[in-house]
Amino acid sequence: MRIVRFVGGLLVGSFALALAVALFVFWFDFATDMAAAAGLGPVGYVFLWLAFGANLLLWTVIGLLRLGDDSVRAVLRRDSTAGARPAVRSRERVLVGSGGSAGAGGEGADTDTAVATTGGEAPPDASLAVIIPAHNEEPVIGGAISSALGLFPRWDIYVVSDSSKDSTADIAAKTGVNVLELLTNRGKAGAIEAVIEEFSLTDNYDGVLILDADTELDAGYVEGARRQLRDPGVAAVAGFVVSEWKPNERTFIGRMISAYRDRLYFMLQYLMRFGQTWRGTNASFIVPGFASVYRSEALREIEVNPKGLVIEDFNMTFEVHHKRLGRISMNPDTKAYSQDPFTFVDYRKQVGRWTLGFWQTVRRHGVWPSMFWFFLGLYILEVVVVSLILLLTTLIAGFVLVGTLAGASFVAVPFVGTSFTAVSAFLPLTALAMGLLIPDYMLTCAMTAIRRRPSYLIYGLLFFPIRVVDAFITLKMLPKAWTAESDGRWSSPDRVAKK
Known part of the structure; x- marks a missing residue:
């Protein structure tokens, strides 16, 4: 077969x-x-x-050009490390027991967490917190948490229910992850800001992964993100979005939207953002909010929830560039699967929010002299x-x-x-x-x-x-x-x- x-x-x-x-x-x-x-x-x-x-x-x-540059650098790295003594690695911590039925996925992931203990070797992997902001996401929140538990221990996962009227918070709580429930609807940016402050995440972790409630991470996502964060100049790692293709669960319109998005994402990421995130350009104007990582020291300087914006990811990306917090990195090894709209009405609303958010961000930050704004213009x-x-x-x-x-x-x-x-x-x-x-x-x-x-x-x-x-x-x-x-x-x- x-x-x-x-x-x-x-x-x-x-x-x-x-x-x-x-x-x-x-x-x-x-x-x-x-x-x-x-x-x-x-x-x-x-x-x-x-x-x-x-x-x-x-x-x-x-x-x-970037592909050629990356290939040369990879060869040079292999040559420089040939014959080097392998790093002695030890486990950082081991999860004992289970806090819930979904917690088992986190156990296997946690026992593999390791740090380098020998001097002069590769720097230790960054510790990451996972934030999952959610508002009335009962159908999908379990899948997102299960995906995260396959790669992270449950104590590093933080779900913030933004005044949900359904069972979002209850489903999350049963998995044993950290749950913050907001009584007032603050929006996604406000929810992210609240959970970071509540748990002091930027003080306790090297980086923060922001994960949408309808997103599932690829098995290699964390390894890819940590590999990119080993470059101290990287402020944020942009997730590589892949449209979820489940045609049996969709109508003809839903399949058409998913196919269209698949083509769009492929072109934007392979033919545009791959070049925009080259170390020689650093001109990407979006770190997608569906599954991306921010280094904590950069995130502390970012105004996550300014007034007047409908979405947060364009603004957070502009903040990185405007405040010169570092560069944005993207590689196809940080794949995550996103659920596209099922109806054309939802598609139109989503595109409207994204587009309005982009123009609002341009209005908020204005123009400043930089290579970023030259390419953005x-x-x-x-x-x-x-x-x-x-x-x-x-x-x-x-x-x-x-x-x-x-x-x-x-x-x-x-x-x-x-x-x-x-x-x-x-x-x-x-x-x-x-x-x-x-x-x-x-x-x-x-x-x-x-x-x-x-x-x-x-x-x-x-x-x-x-x-x-x-x-x-x-x-x-x-x-x-x-x-x-x-x-x-x-x-x-x-x-x-x-x-």
């Missing part, structure tokens, strides 16, 4: 890759012919590649311009499509018919389809080849409307960030218990 799945996946990947190459050749030939006909020359080729995003191309190139410029162009071009395409389908009766309408003739002559429907749909679907085909999931070829046909919605939300939330104040309180989307 395993061989059948392997062969099937290989065939799917090969077909999707071939389709992506065929579409690229077809699109490139069509686009270059149009550019030549318009007399654009070399400028036309520049605009062709910008169809995939200027920032995406820039950071992909920088990411390749390029990103903002592209996001705004591309969103405007995407919406405008979509409206034009809709207008041309209606005119093409309606035929002579549409052309006969005064002014409308004249406008249709002029627009369709300059931007025929074929050109609009090639410019809007083909580059986007090429990326979907590439993602299908990587994931070996043939259903992505179906869901990918509907990704473009989601991009249009994203562009609309981006522009809608821009003025709202300067006109509306937020209290950070949350309302959790529909959740499904993880199996």
